[in-house]
Amino acid sequence: xxxxxxxFFCFLLGKCFKKGLKGKGFVLLVKLACTVxxxxxxxxxxxxxxxxxTLQVLRRLFPxxxxxxxxxxxxxxxSFNVFLKIRDILPRHIQLIxxxxxxxxxxxxxxxxxxxxxxSKGFRLTLVSCALSFFLFSFQVHExxxxxxxxxxxxxxxxIPFMSTxxxxxxxxxxxxxxxxxxxxxxSVVTTMAFFIACVTSFSIxxxxxEEELQLKSFSISVRKYLPxxxxxxRMIQYLxxxxxxxxxxxxxxxxTLDPPQKLPDLFSVLVCFVSCLNFLFFLVYFNIxxxxxxxxxxxxxxxx
Amino acid sequence: MAAxxxxxxxxxxxxxxxxxxxLLKCLLxxxxxxxxxxxxxxxxxxxxxxxxxxxxxxxxxEWTLDYPPFFAWFEYILSHVAKYFDQEMLNVRxxxxxxxRTLLFQRFSVIFMDVLFVYAVHECCKCIDGKKVGKELxxxxxxxxxxxxxxxxxxxxxxxxxxQYNGFLFGLMLLxxxxxxxxxxxxxxFFFAVLLHFKHIYLYVAPAYGVYLLxxxxxxANKPDGSIRWNSFSFVRVISLGLVVFLVSALSLxxxxxxxxxxxxxxxxxxxxxxxxxxxxAPNFWALYNALDKVLSVIGLKLKFLDPNNIPKASMTxxxxxxFQHTVLPSVTPLTTLICTLIAxxxxxFCLWFKPQGPRGFLxxxxxxxxxxxxxxxxxxxxxxxxxxxxxxxxxxxxAGDASIFLILTTTGHYSLFPLLFTAPELPIKILLMLLxxxxxISSLKTLFRKEKPLFNWMETFYxxxxxxxxxxxxxxxxxxxxxxxxxxxxLLLTSVYCAVGITYAWFKLYVSVLIDPPVxxxxxx
Numbered sequence: 001x002x003x004x005x006x007x008f009f010c011f012l013l014g015k016c017f018k019k020g021l022k023g024k025g026f027v028l029l030v031k032l033a034c035t036v037x038x039x040x041x042x043x044x045x046x047x048x049x050x051x052x053x054t055l056q057v058l059r060r061l062f063p064x065x066x067x068x069x070x071x072x073x074x075x076x077x078x079s080f081n082v083f084l085k086i087r088d089i090l091p092r093h094i095q096l097i098x099x100x101x102x103x104x105x106x107x108x109x110x111x112x113x114x115x116x117x118x119x120s121k122g123f124r125l126t127l128v129s130c131a132l133s134f135f136l137f138s139f140q141v142h143e144x145x146x147x148x149x150x151x152x153x154x155x156x157x158x159x160i161p162f163m164s165t166x167x168x169x170x171x172x173x174x175x176x177x178x179x180x181x182x183x184x185x186x187x188s189v190v191t192t193m194a195f196f197i198a199c200v201t202s203f204s205i206x207x208x209x210x211e212e213e214l215q216l217k218s219f220s221i222s223v224r225k226y227l228p229x230x231x232x233x234x235r236m237i238q239y240l241x242x243x244x245x246x247x248x249x250x251x252x253x254x255x256x257t258l259d260p261p262q263k264l265p266d267l268f269s270v271l272v273c274f275v276s277c278l279n280f281l282f283f284l285v286y287f288n289i290x291x292x293x294x295x296x297x298x299x300x301x302x303x304x305x
Numbered sequence: 306m307a308a309x310x311x312x313x314x315x316x317x318x319x320x321x322x323x324x325x326x327x328l329l330k331c332l333l334x335x336x337x338x339x340x341x342x343x344x345x346x347x348x349x350x351x352x353x354x355x356x357x358x359x360x361x362x363x364x365x366x367e368w369t370l371d372y373p374p375f376f377a378w379f380e381y382i383l384s385h386v387a388k389y390f391d392q393e394m395l396n397v398r399x400x401x402x403x404x405x406r407t408l409l410f411q412r413f414s415v416i417f418m419d420v421l422f423v424y425a426v427h428e429c430c431k432c433i434d435g436k437k438v439g440k441e442l443x444x445x446x447x448x449x450x451x452x453x454x455x456x457x458x459x460x461x462x463x464x465x466x467x468x469q470y471n472g473f474l475f476g477l478m479l480l481x482x483x484x485x486x487x488x489x490x491x492x493x494x495f496f497f498a499v500l501l502h503f504k505h506i507y508l509y510v511a512p513a514y515g516v517y518l519l520x521x522x523x524x525x526a527n528k529p530d531g532s533i534r535w536n537s538f539s540f541v542r543v544i545s546l547g548l549v550v551f552l553v554s555a556l557s558l559x560x561x562x563x564x565x566x567x568x569x570x571x572x573x574x575x576x577x578x579x580x581x582x583x584x585x586x587a588p589n590f591w592a593l594y595n596a597l598d599k600v601l602s603v604i605g606l607k608l609k610f611l612d613p614n615n616i617p618k619a620s621m622t623x624x625x626x627x628x629f630q631h632t633v634l635p636s637v638t639p640l641t642t643l644i645c646t647l648i649a650x651x652x653x654x655f656c657l658w659f660k661p662q663g664p665r666g667f668l669x670x671x672x673x674x675x676x677x678x679x680x681x682x683x684x685x686x687x688x689x690x691x692x693x694x695x696x697x698x699x700x701x702x703x704x705a706g707d708a709s710i711f712l713i714l715t716t717t718g719h720y721s722l723f724p725l726l727f728t729a730p731e732l733p734i735k736i737l738l739m740l741l742x743x744x745x746x747i748s749s750l751k752t753l754f755r756k757e758k759p760l761f762n763w764m765e766t767f768y769x770x771x772x773x774x775x776x777x778x779x780x781x782x783x784x785x786x787x788x789x790x791x792x793x794x795x796x797l798l799l800t801s802v803y804c805a806v807g808i809t810y811a812w813f814k815l816y817v818s819v820l821i822d823p824p825v826x827x828x829x830x831x
Contacts, residue, residue, distance in 0.1 A: 190331045201321050 003134045003148045007126040010111045014118030066140050068095045072269045073143045074174040074276035076102075076136050082270060099139045106284070107133040110291045121159065122294060127152035129287040136280055143178055146171045160215060160290075161203035166241055167283055169196065173248045174276035176255065177269040185256060209238055219293040240282070247275055318442060319430070319451060323423045326455050327416060330465045334412045337728045338468040342411060343401055344368040345380070345468070350397045352377055353384035357560055361570050365397050371573045374557045375502040383414055415464055415472060422476035426454045428483035429699060432664075446702040449749045453698045454479075458742035459691050459719050462735060467725050469688070474504050475695050481514075482671070482696065486664040490522045494546050498553040505574055506689065509678035512650055513671040516657050518546060521667070532659070585797050587687040588721045588804035589680045591642075594634065596802045601633040642683040649677035656819055665700070669819050672697045676714075676812045687725070690718035690808070705754040710815050712750060713765060716743050717807030720772050724797055732780065768807060775803055 012032055019025035047053045059065075068077050068087050077099070081087055086095070107130045114126045131149040135141055150171045157164040172192050179188045199205055208214075216233060223230045255268040264270075347366045355363055360370055360377055370377060384395055390410040394402055430447045442448055464472050481496035497514050500507050523546070526537040561570050586592040631637070653673040657666060675693040679685055694715050701711035719739055726735050751760055761769070779796035788795060 186334060187332055190328045194325065194328045197321060197324055201317075 001148075003131040003145070004127055004152070006107065006111055007114060007123060007130050010114040010126070011118050011123045014115040017115065018118065063140055064092070064096055067092075068099065068139060069141060071143075072177060072266065072273045073141055074146070074273045074280060075138075075141050076277060076281075079274050079277040082274060096139060099137055102137040103133055106137060110288055113291055121156075122291060124152060124155045125287060125291050125294075128156065129284065129291060132280060132284050132287065136277070136284060143175055146174055158203075161199065162205045162208050162241075163214065163283070163286065165196070165199040165203070165205050166244070170244065170248070170276055170279045170283075173252070174272065174280075176252060176272050180255065189252075210234055215290045215294070219289050222293065244279055251275060318448065319427065322451055322455050326461075327419070330412075330416045330419070330461070333461075333465045333734075334409065336466045336734065337726065337731050338408075338466070339725070340368070342403065342408075342468045345411060345470070346394050346402060346407060347397070347400075348377070348380045349384045349387055350395045350399070352381035353388070353395045354397055358564050358566070361561070361566055361573050363397070366400055369573060371576065373502045373505050373574060374561065374570075375499065376504060379503070386410075386414075411468070412465070415468070415470060418470060418473040419464075419476070421473040422479070423455065425476040425479035425483065426451060428487075429454070429479050432483050432486040433699070433702060443749070444752060446753065449753060450698060450702045452749070453701070453746060454695065456742065456745075457691075457695065457698075458738050459688075459694060459715075459722055461738065462722060462726060463688050463691065466731060466734075471688070471691065474500060474507075475691070477503070478507065478510075479695065479699075482664075482668065482699070485517070485667060490518060490542075491545065491549060494518060495549050495553065498550045502553060502557040506692070509682070509689075509692065510671050510674045512654055513657065513667060513674045516654050517661075517667040517670065519543075520658050521661050521663070522546070527661070582684070585687065585724050586801040586805075587679070587685040587689070588717070588801050588808050589682070589685055590645075590805070590809065591637065591681075591685075592801045592805040593809070594637070595631070596798065596805075598631045598634045605633060639683045642681055645681040646678050649681055650674050652816070653677070653819060660822075662822070665703075668696055668700055669815070672700065673812075673815060673819060676808075676815065680809065680812055687721050690714075690721065694718050701750060702753065705757040705760065706818055707815075708750045708754055709760040709765070710811050710818070712747055712760065713769065713807055713814075714811040715746060716769055716772065717804045717811070719743070720776070721800060721804035721808075723776070724800060736776070768810075771803070775799065 013029075016025040016029040016032070019028060021029075044054075044057075047057050069075055069081075072078060077086065090098070110126045110129045114122050128149065131152060135145055135149055150168055153164050153167050153171075169192065172188065176188075179185060214234070214237065220230060220233050251268070251272055255272065258268075260267040343366075347368050348370055351360055351363050351370060363369065387407075387410050388395060391404055391406040393399055393404065394407045394410075396402075430451055433446050433450055460471060460475065463469055477496050477500040481493045481500065484490070484493035484496060494514070497507070497511075501511065520533070523539055523542045524533055524535075524537050525539050525542075526534050528534045558567065558570070561567055582591055582595065586595060650673070653670045657670040660666070672693055675689075675696065679689050679693060682689075694711075697707070697711045697714060700707040702708070719742070723735060723739075726732075747760075754760065779800060783789060783796050
């Protein structure tokens with residue numbers, strides 16, 4: 001759950017700042033800090049008896065000895081590994097530091113924005129982008145961790161139906177090698193199609209692809225100040241969606257029907273991870289853009305405190 | 306992108322319902338299948354590898370071809386697709402062959418043929434013009450009827466788990482009913498004739514068709530008080546109807562007539578050597594008769610009225626399908642059941658002749674014929690209850706009285722199908738799907754008819770609620786008691802008798818409502 005912890009921290013901190021650090025805000029901050037520290041101590045008390053005990057727990061929780069990634073995961077490092085075998089080239093501690101830095105650098109803008117302007121919508125979007133940053137850049141990520149990103153996306157499903165549905169389709173697709181291993185091809189295809197049909201009929205997602213609906217209006221206005229011809233954002237996104245879906249369907253068919261060549265036995269799982277990773281990068285950029293250009297959130301009518 | 310939007314069908318509820326149930330059927334592919342799976346694989350093999358003259362003589366497997374010729378031709382066409390999936394399934398000697406590709410092919414063939422059923426439901430919905438209770442989509446009679454037919458629990462588990470091809474056959478029947486509603490009588494007659502040559506069990510409802518077409522189609526007008534006008538008889542129509550039926554039958558039975566195999570075909574289609582009841586008693590009148598017989602024999606033994614040596618040892622509920630004698634009450638022969646069925650059908654036929662009420666009257670007569678044949682037929686299978694349930698769905702969304710009878714019939718009928726799926730993994734599936742369908746049907750019909758008096762009285766509610774404890778007893782409590790070894794058939798007997806009570810009650814109520822209904826007074830030009 002560390003994936004989601006930073007947005008919680010920034011949101012609550014932002015709330016404290018808003019109330020003013022001299023008065024109520026400070027009281028709130030103290031209360032929050034005490035709650036967090038108390039629950040931590042309560043959980044960890046049995047393991048504080050010896051220093052070695054605590055260190056062992058930490059070693060198990062954060063298995064840095066296992067390496068940057070294991071098997072195939074739709075991660076930046078795994079995709080990068082296709083071109084340049086960084087897992088073997090760089091020493092272990094450099095990998096650790098590199099992934100740490102990349103993760104934090106990618107989620108910093110959104111978190112800072114949330115601290116300065118805490119709002120319900122911003123909070124949920126930051127949950128998505130933080131979890132996605134962790135998933136893409138972190139150490140020893142499992143494919144199933146994409147679910148930690150899918151859950152906050154479901155929370156924004158009603159506000160950005162088109163992109164959320166697209167994301168949820170890609171996240172299921174990225175799990176394809178795992179599902180095939182468990183012989184769950186038919187149920188996963190059927191449930192994906194059922195989910196897609198449910199979204200199309202209940203949210204009418206294909207009608208909500210204008211710039212306004214995609215929350216990209218302020219962004220495109222700012223870009224148009226420098227590039228007056230930047231009017232095709234909506235169409236571009238629709239074409240990308242079509243390409244993405246077609247690629248996913250084709251890859252699924254190929255994985256199921258064809259046998260991989262002898263020299264590259266993992267060809268299809270690597271391709272699946274690579275394509276998913278590209279999609280996830282696009283989503284990371286998109287969610288960060290809407291967080292940063294969400295200019296109306298501070299002056300929103302609904303005050304949620 | 307606009308084209309995609311239209312294609313995706315924003316808010317087209319019928320497609321969403323049909324697609325949804327098709328996806329559910331795909332999920333049911335790896336579930337338990339019964340011996341009917343092997344039956345159809347065997348028929349694929351017979352029709353593919355043997356010449357026509359051998360089709361009705363082949364007996365390598367115990368599951369011989371016992372459906373009319375059109376079904377055999379259907380299996381023949383399927384076999385030509387099957388050879389691309391797995392060639393081995395088409396070998397007659399490969400008994401009980403069920404590779405994963407065979408399973409996939411057979412299941413997909415059922416799902417694919419259901420397209421005809423979906424089309425028929427679409428046509429039926431066009432014939433319904435129930436009152437508009439509310440503006441909401443889910444309260445429209447068309448929507449409720451679509452769900453009751455497309456997502457019918459009985460059809461789902463019999464076709465897609467137990468494995469049969471009932472979907473498209475019921476599609477043909479519903480299509481012929483829809484055509485009769487739309488006054489396209491020739492097409493209706495044609496579809497029904499074709500259906501008869503696919504599966505001869507639909508002979509049960511043939512009297513309804515015959516009488517209705519004769520009375521309301523061949524006699525083109527009525528007198529002002531609704532009775533028959535003899536001089537409006539139209540020879541043209543009679544001849545054309547007869548021609549249609551004759552041509553269809555010739556197409557079906559012609560090849561076998563030429564090969565002099567008709568007696569053999571008929572002996573395969575109507576096997577009377579089987580017993581009065583199936584291994585699991587269908588919940589009809591004879592189930593109650595058997596139960597009464599057993600009770601009387603037990604009482605007779607206890608009170609020393611009967612000599613224990615005179616009673617046959619084997620019980621009728623052991624898994625065999627041979628002929629047995631009753632101990633106390635008189636034994637039942639096939640002729641007796643035929644006479645009982647005919648007597649049961651006659652009042653509804655008379656109603657259809659003397660008080661014609663158009664297509665709706667025909668539909669009620671059809672349901673009554675199906676239900677009466679279920680009640681008194683020889684060697685009735687419990688799946689035959691679907692023959693009454695599906696047409697009754699059409700009636701249920703139009704009148705409150707019909708709705709309450711329908712709900713009792715459906716809930717009891719569907720529950721009586723439970724013993725078909727006796728394996729442990731299917732237990733949650735069948736219970737949850739049944740609950741889903743029952744709760745939806747009851748709540749939607751109650752909402753549709755909320756302005757009239759309540760659908761159930763206290764007795765009926767009590768009876769329907771009793772199904773829950775019965776299921777708990779039979780599935781969960783009974784296997785752990787000591788009676789399991791001594792009386793292993795007890796849950797089946799209890800289920801059968803309990804459902805028979807409900808179905809008999811529904812049959813009786815429907816009959817009363819048909820007989821009491823006032824005839825339509827105005828002249829009708831057909």
